[in-house]
Amino acid sequence: MKKKVVLYKKIPEEQLNRLKAHFELSCFEGINEQNRESFLGALAQAEGLIGASAPMPAAILDKASKLKAISTISVGTDRFDLDYLSARSVPLMHTPSVLTDTTADTIFMLMMCTARRAVELSNMVREGRWQASIGSEHFGVDVYGKTLGVVGMGRIGYALAKRAHLGFDMKINYFNRSANEKAEQELGARRTDLTTLLKTSDFVCVLVPLTLETEKMFAKAEFEIMHREAIFINGARGKVVNEADLIDALQNKTIRAAGLDVFEMEPLPGNSPLCRLDNAVLLPHTGSATLETRLKMARTAVDNLIAALNGDIAKNCANTHLIK
Structure with missing residues (x-):
């Protein structure tokens, strides 16, 4: 039977x-x-x-x-x-x-889109607002040669760091419960405490599982440690972040931008303040969404x-x- x-x-x-x-x-x-x-x-x-x-x-x-x-x-x-x-x-x-490589691709795409303001500038073209050569008010920032901070150096974290270091010559900081010797030996990754990572990274990418310890791991205090040109990427779970504090950080330009594939509430309500922020790139939880x-x-x-x-x-x- x-x-x-x-x-x-x-x-x-x-x-x-x-x-x-x-x-x-x-x-x-x-x-x-x-x-x-x-x-x-x-x-x-x-x-x-x-x-x-x-x-x-x-x-x-x-x-x-x-x-x-x-x-x-x-x-x-x-x-x-x-x-x-x-x-x-x-x-x-x-x-x-x-899903390791596909998810790492998605997260790196979020890094690129936020750094180069891809969605914001694409909308400008679509809406007929591109009337002349763009000036400094629309400039993005480089990804090549910058410092990537990976919070959670597991399979996806390593795959992301590999793309960043070997493809874009990025320096790699990481915060993890245990050392990732492969990342250190092959990618020159440096294991740090979280505060050091936040202070010294141009991109902070979160890839930790959602647990009691990681829920709201990123809130006002963490965003204030990051420098004002830093970009925050969440490819983990929405509840790892205090979303209201992230919105405040984006509105007040405490950080430069954020790329988000996950949210506290999914689907994200259309009236969320995130939807009105040019410095937020939002995806509908598509990390592994390839055929x-x-x-x-x-x-x-x-x-x-x-x-x-x-x-x-x-x-x-x-x-x-x-x-x-």
């Missing part, structure tokens, strides 16, 4: 068919008020759960008494309570490696669930202490 699995996000047909071949599948394209009861009913019988984007707190997963494994189609795990899942011995599988990468993520998530429900969690398990 096939194991019962609940899918709560639309995925490519090829991967959907793989799930159907292996499991008795209940499908939901997201969770909403209209399908919530049906979803909870299916979850009560499920041994496996796969999807992304929707929060899955303990209050929901308590109803899944037969649950043996979860596979999230993402690298981030903040939609889940890992301690709760670990206490139940339920592995949470994720997709940490397949190739999203296909790889879906395939990896399906691979992960099949393996986990067959007792193999050696690869891509977020609660690693469950691995024997």
Whole structure:
């Protein structure tokens, strides 16, 4: 008899068919008020759960008494309570490696767009406001040869630093719980405390996971340490930043600009003050949003669930202490 699995996000047909071949599948394209009861009913019988984007707190997963494994189609795990899942011995599988380069590309694009005011100047052309050669009031700043501060030197942080150092001759500062010897040896990266990084970096790129320790890690005090020409990039999670304080820093020119792919509330409301700031480049959480990468993520998530429900969690398990 096939194991019962609940899918709560639309995925490519090829991967959907793989799930159907292996499991008795209940499908939901997201969770909403209209399908919530049906979803909870299916979850009560499920041994496996796969999807992304929707929060899955303990209050929901308590109803899944037969649950043996979860596979999230993402690298981030903040939609889940890992301690709760670990206490139940339920592995949470994720997709940490397949989106590294694509996300690093996105973050570097944000660096370039903010430095050279690409969105602001593009809008000027589109709106017919380009009437003569631009003057200093529209000049950007160089990226080449500047100093990049990476907060969170994991896989994506290293990939970003590699692009910056080898492609743009940038000096690399980083703040991380542990030393990244590869970054130091191959890229000349310098590990510093956070205050030093903020004081000495022209670009500050945040790539830490969202935890109790990192929530609102960046607020008024941190922006005031940065120099006035510094550019802030958030490719982590919106709640790592106190958004109101960031808005104040941009409005008051405490820092030069910000490039943001994530926000405290997503989707970002159209009436957010961020939407009215020329010195903010805003993306709709697109870090991994390429056709190739999203296909790889879906395939990896399906691979992960099949393996986990067959007792193999050696690869891509977020609660690693469950691995024997």
